[in-house]
Amino acid sequence: MATKDYVYQHKIEAVADYDTEKTSESPERSDDSILNQFSPDEQKKILHKVDKHLIPICGVMYCVSLLDRTNLSNASIAGMTRALRLNIQPRYSIISLVFFITYVLCQPPATILTRKIGPRIFLGSITLAWGAVMIGFGFVPSWEPLVGLRMILGILEAGFFPGVVYLLSTWYRRYEMGKRYATFYLIGSLASAFGGILAFGLMQMEGVAGLGGWRWIFIIEGVLTVVVAGFGFIFLVSFPDNSTSRSVRFLTPDELRWVIARVDADRGDATVEPFNLKKWLSGGADWKIWCYAIIFGSVTTVAYALAYFLPQILNAGMGFSTGTSQCLIAPPYVFAAFNMIFTGWAGDRWHQRGAAVVFNAVMCIIGLALMGFHTNNAVRYFGVFLATAGANTNVPVVMTYQANNIRGQWKRAFCSATLVGMGGVGGIVGSTVFRAQDAPTYVPGLSVAIGSQVIILFLVGVLTLEFVRQNQKADRGEKVLEQGNADFRYTY
Numbered sequence: 001m002a003t004k005d006y007v008y009q010h011k012i013e014a015v016a017d018y019d020t021e022k023t024s025e026s027p028e029r030s031d032d033s034i035l036n037q038f039s040p041d042e043q044k045k046i047l048h049k050v051d052k053h054l055i056p057i058c059g060v061m062y063c064v065s066l067l068d069r070t071n072l073s074n075a076s077i078a079g080m081t082r083a084l085r086l087n088i089q090p091r092y093s094i095i096s097l098v099f100f101i102t103y104v105l106c107q108p109p110a111t112i113l114t115r116k117i118g119p120r121i122f123l124g125s126i127t128l129a130w131g132a133v134m135i136g137f138g139f140v141p142s143w144e145p146l147v148g149l150r151m152i153l154g155i156l157e158a159g160f161f162p163g164v165v166y167l168l169s170t171w172y173r174r175y176e177m178g179k180r181y182a183t184f185y186l187i188g189s190l191a192s193a194f195g196g197i198l199a200f201g202l203m204q205m206e207g208v209a210g211l212g213g214w215r216w217i218f219i220i221e222g223v224l225t226v227v228v229a230g231f232g233f234i235f236l237v238s239f240p241d242n243s244t245s246r247s248v249r250f251l252t253p254d255e256l257r258w259v260i261a262r263v264d265a266d267r268g269d270a271t272v273e274p275f276n277l278k279k280w281l282s283g284g285a286d287w288k289i290w291c292y293a294i295i296f297g298s299v300t301t302v303a304y305a306l307a308y309f310l311p312q313i314l315n316a317g318m319g320f321s322t323g324t325s326q327c328l329i330a331p332p333y334v335f336a337a338f339n340m341i342f343t344g345w346a347g348d349r350w351h352q353r354g355a356a357v358v359f360n361a362v363m364c365i366i367g368l369a370l371m372g373f374h375t376n377n378a379v380r381y382f383g384v385f386l387a388t389a390g391a392n393t394n395v396p397v398v399m400t401y402q403a404n405n406i407r408g409q410w411k412r413a414f415c416s417a418t419l420v421g422m423g424g425v426g427g428i429v430g431s432t433v434f435r436a437q438d439a440p441t442y443v444p445g446l447s448v449a450i451g452s453q454v455i456i457l458f459l460v461g462v463l464t465l466e467f468v469r470q471n472q473k474a475d476r477g478e479k480v481l482e483q484g485n486a487d488f489r490y491t492y
Contacts, residue, residue, distance in 0.1 A: 034257050034261040035258065035261050035262060035265060037254065038255075046251065046259070047176075049250055050172075050259065053250050054167075054237050055180060055184055056187065057231060057232060057236055058164050058184055059183065059186070059187025060187060061123065061160070061164070061229075061231075061236075062160070062161070062184065062187065062188035063187055063188045063189075063191045063228075064131070064221070065130075065157055065161070066188050066191035067195050067221055068130060068134045068153065068222070068225055069099060069153065069157060070191070070304075070307040070308060071199065071217055071218065071221055072095065073307070073310070074196055074199035074200075074217060074311055075214040075217045077311050077315055078199060078203045078217060078322065078326075079203075079206075079212050083212055083214065084142060084143040084146070087436070089435075089436065089437075093431065093432050095147055095150055096308055096431035097431050097432055098147050099153055099157075099427070099431075100154060100424045100427040100428040103154035103155075103157060103424040103427070104425055104428070105158075106154070106155050106159070107162055107417050107418075107424065108421065109159075110162040110416075110420075111162050111163060111414075111416050111417050112275065112280070114162075114166060115239070115413065116275075118238055118242070119163065119164075119167050119238055119247075120232070120237075120247055121233075123159070123160060123163055123164065124233040124236060125229075126156045126157070126159050127225060127228065127229035127232055128225075128226060128230075130152075130153055130156035131222050131224075131226035131228075131229055133149055133152050133153050134221060135218065135223065137149055137222070138215040138216065138219035139219075162416040162419070164184070165403075165420065166416040167237075168180060168184060169403045169412055169416070170240055170241075170263070170409075171263070172263070173263060173267070174267060174403070174491065175351055175404070175491075176348060177348075177400045177403050178343075178344040178345070178353075179341075179344035179347075179348050181400050181403075182340040182341060182344025182345075182393075182397075184396070185396040186341065186396075189333055189340075193329070193330045193336075193337070196311060196325070196327060197326065197327055198217075198221070199326055200326040200327060202216045202217045202220055203216075205220075237250075239272075240259050240263070267407045267484060267488060268407060268484045269407045272409050273408075273409060275410065276410070279410050280411075280413065281414070283410065283411040283415060284414065288405065289402075289406070289414070289418060291459050291463055292398065292402035292415065293422035295357070295455075295456050295459050295460065296398045296420075296422055296426070297423055297425045297426035297429075298452040298453065298455045299391060299394045299398055300391075300395070300423040300424075300427055301427075301429045301430045301448070301449060301452040302364055302390075302430065302449045303392055303426075304427040305429075305431070305445065306384075306387065306388055307430075308430065309442075309445075310384070310388075311326060312434070312439075313371070313384075314328055314381075314384075317439055317440040317441065318377045318440070319377065319440075328381070331385070332384045332385045332388035335385050335388070335389050336388050336389040336392040339390075339393045340396060343359070343360065343393055344396060344397075344400075347397065352491075353397065353401040353404060353491050353492065356393075356394075357397055357456060357460050360389070360390040360397060361390060361453040361456040361457055361460075362390070362453075364387050364389075364391050364449075365390075365454070366383070366386050367383040367385065367386025367387030367388070367389075367390060368383065368446050368449050368450050368453070369446075370383025371383035371384060371387060371446060372441055372442065372443050372447070373441075387449075390453075398419075401491070402419055404491040405467070406482065407482045408483065429452075433445035433449065464492045466490075467491070470490055471489045
């Protein structure tokens, strides 16, 4: 082990020597030398190594994150509602809602802390902490402690998603992000797909150690989160510019320089500037940042509404039994997975983002309309497929949409925070719109959800017109976009 550390230290010193020498060379010559040092096959192998070390662990950690924030609905129909008297309005809505209050408020510093503390320590620690909190859910004597625990869960989970989104964006070029974000979110979506089936299995532990089956849902899933947090401490990867971190040793110093150089050539922001609060906040002056955030909040309104209320909609709205309702959750999310893969690949292949956002929003509108206004349960369940696929696929698509159209490390960090923060606002809306008194059709909730997708269509149209106009100005040499190089163009 000492020999390996000695050899790697000399490699790191070689990187430092290179960086010193680089200042005396022309940037173009240095960049060309780095970018062309590997053959196309070697480049693919390097990217494959990055994918293998980065995407799976981030996806698995996000999987337990989604599982822990949305298992409330499965527990509610597994006996929690009766045991804690959550059928008294608005107890369930309060418990669902308070998570997003602290989740939104604690979003802004998340990307800064991820950068300053490091992904492995920061993301691993908060995952471990919320796993312990989740275990505590299984021992609450009444509904009131659930409110406090959900608020703590919101504080801890607030740092994860924006931190991971920011981390992933630093490793890839703009037109490589679509399928990576899709794969990351696809792994996470397994929680939504199979969380119901897992919950149904854990329900069978009813009476074990004198605890109800719904309590074991929280306890076992909390233990699972703690285990995954341990893997995070071991396998999470740092930022590519942190060449001294042990977590990036799967790449040689030359490979690491190549990764940074290609990102820098693509959008010119691979170099991290010292943190400056004014510079970080200045990202908010760009009105497009808030359009991305509102679009994302509109997407998550439906995604969270389905995550929190789909078991109840299937159970109370369509008349399926508790076990059947939990198992019927999985097929729509499997269908959504195929849609994610397709749109992620197609978007990267043809450099299109807005078209995919519109396609998924229209699919979601059709699905929601079928769920709310058709009388045949089979057709309504088919609508669940379309709504689930449209909403969940748009999560990684919109993440990529905004990532492709901004540059600068701290603007990227600010945008990640606002994007995910507004996603939390969508969670607040989504967790309250489906009211028990609106069963079995839930028309008011579905109408709000449809309206959120219309907002998406409008804002994507506005952004597309702006992108076309700005790109034309750049083509004529009238301006440089996003304070980048002359080759940067918006993706629409």
